[in-house]
Amino acid sequence: MAIATIDPTTGKTLRSFNAHSAEELEARLKLAEETFRAYRHTALADRRRWLARAAELLESEAEHFGRLMTQEMGKPFEAAKAESQKCASACRYYVEHGEAYLRDESIDVGGDRSFVRYQPLGAVLAIMPWNFPFWQVVRFAAPALMAGNVGLLKHAHNVPQCALALEDLFLRAGFPKGAFQTLLIETGDIARVIEDPRVKAVTLTGSEGAGRAVGGQAGRALKKVVLELGGSDPFIVMPSAKLELAVETAVKARLINNGQSCIAAKRFIVHEAIYPEFERRFVERMRRVVVGDPMEAKTEVGPLATEGIRQGLHAQVEKSVAQGTRLLxxxxxxxxxxxxxxxxxxxxxxxxxxxxxEELFGPVAVLSRARDVEHAITLANDSPYGLGASVWTHDEAEARRFIDGIETGMVFVNAMVASDPRLPFGGVKHSGHGRELALHGIREFLNAKTVRITSGTTAPPTQASVSE
Structure with a gap:
């Protein structure tokens, strides 16, 4: 598949890129390994300073980065700028909290001194999608770089300029050359990189099929892998909810990123007592959505990222209607x-x-009725996916039952599901395993080394003195 920028608003190819040759790929893998040997020992103060500088660049150049995102995958420009700014917040989160998360963790075993020391693994391969071309990468890169790992990015084939801009971003922020590199390679080359002994771990955000392939390859190579895969998130509305707010949020939750988000609400499960009114309001609001040029401020939904995605989505809709699903x-x-x-x-x-x-990856919502709380939970769990869920109720007992009963990695009550640097992000079932962001995210690619020192032995240097 060509590595190219294809404008989703016109279908025209704007720029094409040659894949790295075998020699170029080897040079980048070699540089990653060499860089890690020194980078892992850099002072935490230096990593914090470089990450803080990256945050400054992401904010000051948000318009430039936003234009790249919009040009390559059709994201509304205002949302693209906001994505760059959100990346800055993730960098600052680990500037503030990273050192504490990496600190030795004491354990009382009675007498002897024992602790867990968290140490970086090495080069981590990140296989990332096009839908959030900066955010998906930075939410991996910020904790990984703060922890002393180095990153290798295999980005989606249709966002090569974003991929190269990210490599340049971290270099300009002050990180050593080789700490973060973009690999312009074909999908067929991924297995080779995973198998390379210089690559120590893998993280993937993508489809269920991609997760199965990459997870299998990483498993055969005995390497740690984090998988953030598809989602078919339920959005449940109960009679006690504030209906107007629930409807408006439901539309936003379905249409975020032109409907192309793993955590976008896709299945709307509404209590039968309020279903008719919810359907009326929801359909009317969806009918009024402004579709158009993503560079226009008034545009709410721009184009899908590729023609293949558009045709695939339309085929799912047509087949569903042909089988008896109502089209509103x-x-x-x-x-x-x-x-x-x-x-x-x-x-x-x-x-x-x-x-x-199936997951419908685009601006398509599916409505259904629920008789009561238990029926709503049954419908919510009737999916192979388990990423997030949004629940709308002001009944505390209902909220507790939904939190306990829904099989997802995240449950948001009276709010749409959203990623946040302060909260662990990830799913269960076919939505993958492992977590990104927060404390959990930075520790995914660390060696949690157990240390026990028997009384009378010489104590080793502290972690602080080692890093300095």
Missing amino acids: VGGKLSSGQGFYYPPTVLADAAPGSPAAC
Whole structure:
């Protein structure tokens, strides 16, 4: 597949890039290993300073980075700028908290001195998607670099300029050459990189199929892997919810990033007592969504990232309707240039249809009715995925039951699901395993080394003196 920038608003190829040759790839792997040997011993104060500088660049150059994102995958420009600024917040989070997360952890075993020392693993390969071309990368890179690991980025084929801009960003921030490198390689070369002994761990954000392939390759190579895969997140609304706020948030949660987000709400499960009114309001709001040029401030939904994604989504909608699912609005391919797809609402998904069983990666919502709390939980869990869930209720007993009963990695009550540097991010079931962000994210790619020192022996130097 070509490594190229294809403008989603026109379908025209703007820039193409040659994949790295075998010699170029070898040079980058060698540099990563050599850099890690020295970088792992750099002072934490230096890492903090470089990461803080990266945050400054992400904020000051948000317009430039935002244009790259919009140009390569169609994200509305305002959202693209906000993505760059959010990346800055992740960098600052680890500037503030990283040192504490890496500190030795004392354990009382009675008499002897014991502790856990957290040490970096080495080069971590990050296989990242196009939908959040900066955020997906930075939420891996910020904790990894703070921890003393080095990063190798294999980005999606359609966002090469974003990938190269990220490598340049960390270099300009002060990180040593080789601490973060972009690999312009084909999908077929990924297995070779995973198998390379200089690569110590792998993180992937992508589809379930990609997760199975990469997870299997990492498993055969006996390497740690974190997988953040697909999602078909439920958005549950109960009678005690503030309906107007729930509807407005539901539309936003479905259409974020043009509907192309793993944690976008996709299945809307509404209590039967309020279902008719919710459907009326939701459909009307989706009908009024402004679809257009992502560079225009008024645009709410821009094009999908590729023509293949658009055609695949439309096929899922058509098949679902043919099998008996109700189409309430949208569902027709737009004419003219660009990879646009209209905001679409389906209801009462036919059993076995794509709307009932598959992730719909675009601006398509599926509505269903629930009789009560237990029925809503059953419907929410009737999915192979388990990433996030949004629950709308002001009944505390209901909220507790949803928190305990829904099989996901995240549950948000009276709020849409969103990633936040302060909160661990990840899922269960076919949505993957492992966590990003917060304390959990920085420790995914560390060796938790147990140390026990029997009384009377000479104590080793402290972690602080080693890092300095």
